[in-house]
Amino acid sequence: MASAARRYQGEIHDKLGFFATWLPADPIEVGDIGLLEGGRFRRMTSLRELGVTCTTETGAVSQDLQYTSTHGTSMTASAGADAAVVEAEISIKFSKAGAFVFHASGLRMHRIETPTAVGMELLRLHRDGRWDGDWLLVEALHSAKRATILVSEDASGELVLAAKTAGLQPILSLADPKISLGVASVRGSIVQAVSHPGLHPLYSCLRVRDPLFGPTSVHPVRGLDDVSPEDLFVRPAIDELLSS
Numbered sequence: 001m002a003s004a005a006r007r008y009q010g011e012i013h014d015k016l017g018f019f020a021t022w023l024p025a026d027p028i029e030v031g032d033i034g035l036l037e038g039g040r041f042r043r044m045t046s047l048r049e050l051g052v053t054c055t056t057e058t059g060a061v062s063q064d065l066q067y068t069s070t071h072g073t074s075m076t077a078s079a080g081a082d083a084a085v086v087e088a089e090i091s092i093k094f095s096k097a098g099a100f101v102f103h104a105s106g107l108r109m110h111r112i113e114t115p116t117a118v119g120m121e122l123l124r125l126h127r128d129g130r131w132d133g134d135w136l137l138v139e140a141l142h143s144a145k146r147a148t149i150l151v152s153e154d155a156s157g158e159l160v161l162a163a164k165t166a167g168l169q170p171i172l173s174l175a176d177p178k179i180s181l182g183v184a185s186v187r188g189s190i191v192q193a194v195s196h197p198g199l200h201p202l203y204s205c206l207r208v209r210d211p212l213f214g215p216t217s218v219h220p221v222r223g224l225d226d227v228s229p230e231d232l233f234v235r236p237a238i239d240e241l242l243s244s
Helices: 003-016 115-127 238-242
Strands: 032-037 040-046 056-058 063-068 073-081 085-094 100-112 136-143 146-152 157-166 179-187 190-197 202-208
Touching: 003 063, 003 100, 003 146, 003 238, 073 100, 115 136, 115 202, 157 190, 179 190
Parallel strands: none
Antiparallel strands: 032 040, 032 136, 056 100, 063 100, 073 085, 085 157, 100 136, 100 146, 136 202, 146 190, 157 179
16 A cells, blocks of 8 residues: 555545545445445445444535645635636645545445444354454444545655636635536646546445354353443454555
């Protein structure tokens, strides 16, 4: 895995507490099951494909989020306007590999509604020889109505965006659905998802605790009332993603 992606994912996790989807536009869904490989979640199967019923709850509130890497990123804009439209060029300069811009609008949480019941089903799958102890379950993610994510793979690079917006509305977010964005020029190697709709840029995953796969496991027979998600699952650390 490239060091630039590791820096991006590490800082996103430190600040937001979630794994950053890599590549940013890769598809990922709640209930997906897979492995961490090369800093990416590689899908192997899903709860649905394994016959496990899973309901998903969606957060009632959405939010807009803008985050820029602590070091190595600068942004400037120049604009011309008339009464009807604003046209601007936005220059984003990177001076460090792994420097990034993360802008998302309409960010909303989706997660498994009944993790304990799902965990019990996974234990039954293991007893039937249908579950791999190394597998991870995507238990939550954030969807974005629109997102712009830029990550520099070089120590020096620049991306210029051409932006248009109706009226004299200021350009405050690169993920504003009211703003039309296009790439005018690129210097250097920059991973880019520009004004992309429907991304799932953040996720978290769980692994079934190893002791429950042992020959003397008693948790599954105690009943759902006696088992908590903390009994069943362990959350992988960011180091596991970054070293994969």
